Amino acid sequence: MTEAQETAADSSLRTTGGAPPDDNGSSEAPAPIPLLEPRDGIPPVVTDDNALAEVIAAFAAGTGPVAVDAERASGYRYGQRAYLVQLRREGAGTALIDPVACPDLSGLGEALDGVEWVLHAATQDLPCLREIGMIPTHLFDTELAGRLAGFPRVGLGAMVEGVLGFVLEKGHSAVDWSTRPLPEPWLRYAALDVELLVDLRDALEKELDRQGKLEWAREEFDAIASAPPPEPRKDPWRRTSGMHKVRRRRQLAVVRELWETRDRIAQRRDVSPGKVLSDAAIVEAALAVPANVHALAALTGFGHRMGRRQLEQWQAAVDRVKVLTDSQLPQPGQPVVGPPPPRAWADKDPVAAARLSAARAGVSALAERLNMPQENLITPDTVRRVCWEPPGVVDAESVGAALSGYGARAWQVEQVTPVLVEALSAEAP
DSSP: OOHHHHHHHHTSSOOTTOOOOOTTOOSOOOOOEEOOSOTTOOOOEEOSHHHHHHHHHHHHHOEEEEEEEEEEOTTTSSSOOEEEEEEEEETTEEEEEOTTTSOOOHHHHHHTTTSEEEESSHHHHHHHHHHTTOOOSEEEEHHHHHHHHTOSOOSHHHHIIIIIOEEOOOSOTTSOTTOSSOOHHHHHHHHHHHHSHHHHHHHHHHHHHHTTOHHHHHHHHHHHHHOOOOOOOSSGGGGOTTGGGOOSHHHHHHHHHHHHHHHHHHHHHTSOHHHHSOHHHHHHHHHHOOSSHHHHHTSTTSOTTSOHHHHHHHHHHHHHHHTOOGGGSOOSSOOOOSSOOGGGHHHHOHHHHHHHHHHHHHHHHHHHHHTSOHHHHSOHHHHHHHHHSOOSSOSHHHHHHHHHHTTOOHHHHHHHHHHHHHHHHSOOO
């Protein structure tokens, strides 16, 4: 048993980080212990095929689950690629791998096939891991486990402190991980991120089992592991911050043209789009539709620091919009898929609005009884869809089938179906 496991065992589940208290446990917990160094020291960063082969062999020979984490350079580089991969497994120790120098980690992924991967907030790291050939078949998500178990704070630091009694180093999560060579303090931070992940997993598994939620969690983990890669977002330019200010179609076309121009430049330069041109500047230009470079330069975000050549490329984007025909301009809103916004229900269908109100109240009460966030009990979109178009005959079988059709897991169907049957069967006001 590791020191961390002993600490967790001594205190049941601690309450420092807002953990669910043990039925007979104390409300007070010992002071947390700063975790300053990895127990085996900071391993050298793997940057060549020979070192990678040694890591693959070591981790294939290890035992038990493997802790996995990845560091990206969000806000600095284009896209969400991984710039460091950290792993830890019993019998193999900790490994730090540079996926820029070793871009194909499929061999490591194959060596860990069938092994349970332990990640924190798995859906954040899985896309960048998939890009380099690392795809888990089984996983345990410690953040999601914390949500299901009722922890009010589910960040890795809060969970490690609240459950295991150790304080992780903070301060390097938002650095530019594309930096080479990576500074030693950053590597220490990265190694510590996987140091106690399996210990945390073991403690959370016990807590979920105590609460009768372990099978629910396993269903959630299986759903994440088996989910296909998400489809590319349609019209990503519509997510520009401040878009609510833009009303006219030609102004929307300016947002689209500037966004797409910025994206091409950012991709070519491999920098974050926000470092090329801010969302606020895009919106300013869309609202003004400047007549020339001089007018553009007077707008916020296009000031004196921007060179003439840059100003001309942005003005050229605006000018391209000016010659578009009406049929080439984007529509004000995206086509609505599914029910209308809930705020419109009272006018469009008062009976459906009453169903939704009753369903929301029921789901909220159930989530409170189960001590978990409502969105983890059932997605709000699923509730809306069932309430907008309920089954012709409302009973447990039909409502359960509707929930399953929208992707609800078996445990969610079992818990939520009685609540929705009651809500859908209620008399309209």
